[in-house]
Amino acid sequence: MDPRLQAYFERWRGEVDRALGRFLPAESAPPRTLHKAMRYSVFAGGKRLRPVLAIASAEACGRPGGKVLAAACALELIHTYSLIHDDLPAMDDDDLRRGRPTSHKVFGEAAAILAGDGLLTLAFNLLAKNGNMNDSSAVRTVEIISSGAGSAGMVGGQARDIEMEDGAWTKLPRPRRIRVLRSIHEKKTAALIEASVLAGAAAAGAPAGKMKRLSDYGRKIGLAFQIADDILDVAGNKALLGKKGSDRSNRKLTYPAIFGLETSRKKARDLVRGAKRALAPFGKRGWVLDRLADYIVERTY
């Protein structure tokens, strides 16, 4: 990672973690198992990519990152809830995530489902309670994040992904496969990443023109991120990711499965180039977003 980006990332990761610690209910507050489970998954070593995207986006729009911490944390809560639910036995059935036992393995399935529900609900509570946003910005962040996380976004992508599991996609003709693949990736991953970029900008009160550019940037790096994830699942270091290569063994629909590794890498690079072009109007203020775009795929080279 670029050293300036790394310093930025580390600084804000610290701030975000402290803010999450303040926003989440204490483990001693009843029901204790639920609050323990909520904290366990939030503090399981996530990179905090979505919060950092929101912060960098707000700063690209001229507002200090510290003023949009609630929106940044809300995004991490939603990302965490989605991982807890995705790992459930009825979904991807994963026992490990980042090398640690998944929520349902530690707390049981009922507590894991409820911990996810609690995190999702808390995310919107944070947005509504945040004193650093005016009401208009708060409403916009709720709308942006709920759209990206809902049935037309992240939840919809996960639902479609599960429908296509176990090789159901192999029965589709190739052009249809490609459309389905792209739609799943755009919804499952890119929608919340785009929402992260937009929510930071909305919390900063950005005008429509900038929002449009950031939407383009966010969608492109979001898709590049999921392609990179697919590539790592095939080519990457399993031990580093801390999970087994379950996607491949379930015969999931992925970019490498359709296009092969080299073409997938090229597609990711092209998306990153396009994303960086969308940042032109932000000039120097867009430098973090610019380097974040590179970072998102650099793991796959």
Add this chain to the structure above:
Amino acid sequence: MDPRLQAYFERWRGEVDRALGRFLPAESAPPRTLHKAMRYSVFAGGKRLRPVLAIASAEACGRPGGKVLAAACALELIHTYSLIHDDLPAMDDDDLRRGRPTSHKVFGEAAAILAGDGLLTLAFNLLAKNGNMNDSSAVRTVEIISSGAGSAGMVGGQARDIEMEDGAWTKLPRPRRIRVLRSIHEKKTAALIEASVLAGAAAAGAPAGKMKRLSDYGRKIGLAFQIADDILDVAGNKALLGKKGSDRSNRKLTYPAIFGLETSRKKARDLVRGAKRALAPFGKRGWVLDRLADYIVERTY
């Protein structure tokens, strides 16, 4: 039911159902199974008590019910999601709800979990998008509803309820049992009912003094409602409720289990009396809320 209340209920149930139909994604919009599952549970014959409470509360504060339909529908979406997740095999494991197969029985567990997630997320999207509220009212409704539905409210109550399942509560001394029971009921059921009353008032722009009265009213009828539910589960007509008496067979912590049927009935009646007293400042405008309080327990006499 009081005939005037019944006419009010029927009128608004129709309006709420039509609004829900507009707000929910079409079944033809992909992913189809997900959207089908979301609609299946929302249109499964619910009474629409929470929306009608929100509407009646707004009207008690002088705003036409038609102006708070988005808030009313958001509450029903959250109530529905909670039923879908509560019915899951890992939770209460119910095959039937209101005489129809539960979501996971029809669509599978993964789709049921995601349908719940999608409904919860859509609820906040509705609140943010609703053109009939100003931003300040929209933010207040998001805060009120997310507090009532979250880990300090509904989700927390369900988590604690599950912890106490299978007779775990029988090991507690009696005063502790009573505290735990009351806390579960207040969170699991009363918190969202109170939030329904408050959200309607907030959407109507009600001042703090009225909010305080309505909070008192809402909490009391919410607790009375859950006590009535406990009573019906023991004494009521199972066929009418369309579900098996699973609470008793799981040895759940309920009011009749602790206090017996007669004392439970008396407690519910006392709560209703207290709730009606809290409505004094609303005069004639509070008539629907007044009769709704009676309705909530009348099924148990």
